[in-house]
Each structure stands twice: as structure tokens, then as C-alpha cells.
Amino acid sequence: MSILEIRGLTKIYRSEWGDEVTALNGIDLDVEEGEFVAVVGTSGSGKSTLLHVIGGVDKPTGGTLRVNGVDVGTMREADMAEYRRKTVSVIYQFFNLLPMLNVRENVILPLELGREPIDEKRLAGILKTLGIAEKEFYYPGQLSGGQQQRVAIARGLFTNPKILLADEPTGNLDSKNSEEIVRLFRESNRKYKQTIVIVTHDDRVAGAADRIVRIEDGVITEEIRNEAAV
Numbered sequence: 001m002s003i004l005e006i007r008g009l010t011k012i013y014r015s016e017w018g019d020e021v022t023a024l025n026g027i028d029l030d031v032e033e034g035e036f037v038a039v040v041g042t043s044g045s046g047k048s049t050l051l052h053v054i055g056g057v058d059k060p061t062g063g064t065l066r067v068n069g070v071d072v073g074t075m076r077e078a079d080m081a082e083y084r085r086k087t088v089s090v091i092y093q094f095f096n097l098l099p100m101l102n103v104r105e106n107v108i109l110p111l112e113l114g115r116e117p118i119d120e121k122r123l124a125g126i127l128k129t130l131g132i133a134e135k136e137f138y139y140p141g142q143l144s145g146g147q148q149q150r151v152a153i154a155r156g157l158f159t160n161p162k163i164l165l166a167d168e169p170t171g172n173l174d175s176k177n178s179e180e181i182v183r184l185f186r187e188s189n190r191k192y193k194q195t196i197v198i199v200t201h202d203d204r205v206a207g208a209a210d211r212i213v214r215i216e217d218g219v220i221t222e223e224i225r226n227e228a229a230v
Contacts, residue, residue, distance in 0.1 A: 003162060003195050004031035004054065009063035011049050011218075023049040025218035027063070031163070036189045036196045038209035046218040047199045048167055054197065055165050056084040068162060085110060089161035093171035095148045097140040103127075104136045107155045126154050129191065130184055146177030150184065157188055164188075166198040170205055182208045 011024040023046045031037055041047040052058040053065065056072065065072045067087055075083060089110075097106045107127070108118050127133040130150045140148055149169060156164050166185070170178035186208045189196050198205055206212050207226065214222040 001033050002030045003033040003068060004029070004197075005064075005066040005069075006030070006054075007064045009050070009053065009065060010061045011046075011053060011058065012061045022218050024053070024060070027215075027218070027220060029213065029220065031195060031197060033195055034189070034193045036186065036208070036210045037198070037213060038206040038211070039197065039199045039213045039215060040201065040206050041215040043201075045215045047215045049218075050215065051090070051165050051167050051197065051199045054163070055088050055090045056080050057090065085114060086159065087162045089156040089159050089164050091149075091152050091156045091164070091166040091169050093168040095140070095145075095152045095172075097148055097151055099140050102137050102139050103132060103143075103151050103154075106140070106151055107158050110155065110159050122160075123158060126157050129187065130154050144177075145173055146180060149173060149177070149181055153181070153184060153188070157192060157194065162195065164194050164196045166196065166200075168200055168202075169198065170200070170202050178202060179204060 006027055006029040009024050009027040010022070013021045013023060015021075027050060039047045039050060049058065053060050060073060072083060098109070101109065104123070107123065111118060124133065127136060130153060132147060132150050132154065135143060135147060140151070143151070169185070170181050173181060182205050185196060185198065188194050198209065200206055209226055212224040212226055213220060
């Protein structure tokens with residue numbers, strides 16, 4: 001069953017001088033519930049734009065984007081804010097942790113902002129799975145880059161989003177930490193049945209995904225089923 005359905009998606013940026021740049025040019029894409037998809041492509045290919053549109057960070061110029069059958073493009077701003085908070089979760093390569101909050105506080109922040117109850121058992125399980133249970137009360141400044149990325153992943157998982165999105169999640173990590181983060185994404189996908197869409201230029205990340213989608217010049221040019229990862 002497709003959790004994400006994209007048809008004819010376009011995104012055109014217009015400069016202050018009136019020039020137009022087509023970042024997405026008629027994208028069609030389906031993602032199944034529980035699938036792990038890697039989106040790859042050269043710099044400027046449109047892969048990050050696609051992720052930002054799915055995440056509700058950017059609005060498409062045309063086409064349709066449906067998540068669980070709901071047309072995201074027709075949402076009002078209040079509904080879009082709820083969509084960004086509950087339906088999707090975005091992990092960036094720069095972690096985006098608040099330095100004045102400890103690991104626990106950073107992870108539970110989205111639910112606290114929504115005044116939702118905290119599932120302590122789920123929190124403990126996610127922190128343990130990601131290997132940061134003993135760092136629960138540490139602050140970002142006391143953590144390595146790899147540990148900070150694990151906290152960002154924990155925050156993304158803890159909200160239990162329909163789709164977890166990651167934009168170059170290993171971009172600021174060394175090879176050892178990158179390999180560990182890839183393993184954790186794969187484990188999270190399998191353990192929590194989490195739908196994951198990752199934008200990456202890292203072959204190791206792409207190699208862990210169920211399917212690899214290549215974008216060039218705003219168009220999907222290739223889709224590869226990665227049997228080795230299944």
C-alpha cells in the first residue's frame with residue numbers, strides 16, 4: 001500500500017529578476033508503507049527540493065502530493081503545521097539540536113510543544129536502540145557529531161511520523177560514524193516499520209535502502225530495487 005503518492009510534481013523558483021529555475025519537472029513517485037527509499041543525484045538535481053516539498057517545508061508549483069490519501073497541496077496553513085509536526089519528520093545533516101536542552105529534552109520537544117503525553121517506555125526503547133540511553137541527560141555540546149546525529153534521529157522517530165525524511169544525514173560525519181548511522185536507519189526501518197526517505201550522495205547510505213531513485217535535472221531517470229538490502 002502506497003503511503004506516498006506523487007504525480008506530476010513541479011517546483012519552479014523565480015528570482016527577483018524574473019528568471020525561472022525548474023527544480024522539479026513532472027515527478028511521479030510512489031513509496032510503500034514501511035519502505036526505505038534513497039534519493040540520489042548530483043548537486044542541483046532537485047533531490048533536496050523533493051524532500052523539502054514532501055516535508056511541507058516548500059510548496060510545489062504544480063502536481064499532487066498525497067500522504068495516506070490526503071492531498072497535502074490543499075491543506076490550510078494550520079493543517080500544514082500539524083502535518084509537519086505529526087505526519088512527517090525531517091532530519092538534517094546539521095542536527096538542529098537546541099544547545100540549552102539535554103538529550104531527553106531535545107527528543108521530546110515536539111510532543112511537549114503539542115502538549116502530548118510522553119511515552120516513557122517508547123522513549124527508553126528508542127534511546128537504547130540508538131545507543132544513547134546513557135547520554136539522556138547530556139547536552140549537545142558534550143556529545144560527538146555521531147552522537148548528536150543519533151539524538152536527531154531519536155527525535156524524528158519519537159514523534160512516530162508516517163514518513164521519516166533525512167537530508168544528507170551523514171554529510172557532516174566521518175566514515176565510521178556514517179556507517180553506524182546507516183546501520184541505525186536500517187535497524188529503525190525494520191524494528192519500527194518506519195517509512196524512510198533519505199536524500200544522499202553517499203553510496204553506503206543508498207546501498208542500505210530497499211530502493212534507489214535517481215534524479216537528474218528535476219526528473220527521475222532511474223529506479224533500482226536493491227535486493228541485497230531486503
